[in-house]
Every structure is written in C-alpha cells, then in structure tokens.
Amino acid sequence: MVQAGNYLASEILRDGRTVKIRAIxxxxxxxxxxxxxxTSDQSLYRRFFTFKHGFTDQEVDFYVNVDFVSHVALVAVLEEDGQPVIVGGARxxxxxxxxAEVAFAVDDGxxxxxxxxxxxxxxxxxxxxAGLSALTADxxxxxxxMLKVFGTSGLGITTRREPDATHIVLQLS
Structure with missing residues (x-):
C-alpha cells in the first residue's frame, strides 16, 4: 500500500516535457x-460548479491534508524557469x-x-x-x-446525462 507523501511518478507529456505526479x-x-x-473563473466554475472567488482556510486545509486512504490527492508538477510549479491536481x-468520486483541475496555461x-x-x-471497483464524477x-479524458481512458464507462451535469461511472475491474 502506498503511504501518504510517498507516491511519485514521472510521465512524458504530449509536448515532450516531463511532469512529476506526486502525493499532495x-x-x-x-x-x-x-x-x-x-486558473480562470471559467475553469474554476467547471471544477466546482460555482464561481469561486477565493477559498477559506478550512477549504485549503481540506485540499492539502489528505489521509491517502479515504481521501487521495495528487499534484502534477512541471519545471518552470528552473522551479517546480504545481500545474494541476486530482483527487x-x-x-x-x-x-470514490474524482475531481480534477489543471491551470489554464x-x-x-x-x-x-x-x-x-x-x-x-x-x-x-485500494480495492475500489468504480470511480464516479459529475x-x-x-x-x-474532461468528458474526453474520461471517454478515452480505456475504462468501461457509463454516462447519465442530466440537464445540469453528466454523471460518469468508470469501472475499474
């Protein structure tokens, strides 16, 4: 089992850059x-389904303090001007x-x-x-x-379209 803070992997992106994926x-x-x-207001709206003009200390604490069992969060880190920069995250x-319900955000750039x-x-x-059988998302x-990311994942997928959201279920087994 992966312990919090120990998860680390590297991947090559479409543009040839190396991104590090690690535990938050x-x-x-x-x-x-x-x-x-x-991240633009529009991108934040797509992630949170509401306009976010800031985050409370409690919200930020929730996002960075995960137990890596019931709440797993990863960040994507790129080198920018010689410095590591968080450019996205998923949980x-x-x-x-x-x-488990999944959520993603990648900064606009x-x-x-x-x-x-x-x-x-x-x-x-x-x-x-972790023994999970499905991931869900709205x-x-x-x-x-995001719909394309899910649709091209290679996983079994079920979608249910509703007026305000598309409910996705990804089968893991």
Missing part, C-alpha cells in the same frame, strides 16, 4: 493557491462501498497537454490498489475536455 503535501499550500490563481474521495489524462491514470492505479455538459 501540507507544504503544497502556497503552490496550490498559486495554481488556483493561474478521489471514497464514498459508497467500492466507489497547461490545459490540453494531457495532464488530466495522466492524473487519471495514476488515480485509477491507486484506486485499484461533469458539466460543456466541459468537453
């Missing part, structure tokens, strides 16, 4: 807030038996490079190792990029 850490608070600051939160798909692959691997109907 409490020390990532400033980096996470910086990534949010580089799952265990819910009904055998299932790094969207379209395959980071969401890479994060999904790593979450799937962790979820399978996606806004106009969030075609």
């Amino acid at each position: 850490r409490t020390a990532d608070r400033a980096g996470l807030l910086a990534a949010i600051g580089r 799952y939160i265990v819910g009904p038996p055998g299932q 790094h969207q379209g490079k395959g980071i969401g798909a890479v994060l999904l692959r790593h979450l799937v691997s962790l979820a399978r190792n 996606v806004l109907p106009n969030n075609t990029a």
Whole structure:
C-alpha cells in the first residue's frame, strides 16, 4: 500500500516535457493557491460548479491534508524557469462501498497537454490498489475536455446525462 507523501511518478507529456505526479503535501499550500490563481473563473466554475472567488482556510486545509486512504490527492508538477510549479491536481474521495468520486483541475496555461489524462491514470492505479471497483464524477455538459479524458481512458464507462451535469461511472475491474 502506498503511504501518504510517498507516491511519485514521472510521465512524458504530449509536448515532450516531463511532469512529476506526486502525493499532495501540507507544504503544497502556497503552490496550490498559486495554481488556483493561474486558473480562470471559467475553469474554476467547471471544477466546482460555482464561481469561486477565493477559498477559506478550512477549504485549503481540506485540499492539502489528505489521509491517502479515504481521501487521495495528487499534484502534477512541471519545471518552470528552473522551479517546480504545481500545474494541476486530482483527487478521489471514497464514498459508497467500492466507489470514490474524482475531481480534477489543471491551470489554464497547461490545459490540453494531457495532464488530466495522466492524473487519471495514476488515480485509477491507486484506486485499484485500494480495492475500489468504480470511480464516479459529475461533469458539466460543456466541459468537453474532461468528458474526453474520461471517454478515452480505456475504462468501461457509463454516462447519465442530466440537464445540469453528466454523471460518469468508470469501472475499474
């Protein structure tokens, strides 16, 4: 079993850059807030289903303090001007038996490079190792990029379209 803070992998993105995928850490608070600051209102709306003009200390604590059992969170880190920069993140939160809900965010300047798909692959691997059988997500109907990430994941997928969201179930086994 992977322990919190120990998960680390590297992947090559479509543009040839290497991205590190690792467990989020409490020390990532400033980096996470910086990534949010580089994310447009529209992208934040697609992630949170509401306009977010800031985050409370309690919300940020929730995002960076995970137990890596019932709440697993990864960040995508790229080198920018010689410094590591958090450019995206993904998480799952265990819910009904055998299932977890997933959520993703990638800052606007790094969207379209395959980071969401890479994060999904790593979450799937962790979820399978944890014995989960399905990942679920609610996606806004106009969030075609995220729908494509799920649709091209190679996993069994069930979708249920509702007026305000598309409910996705990814089968892990």
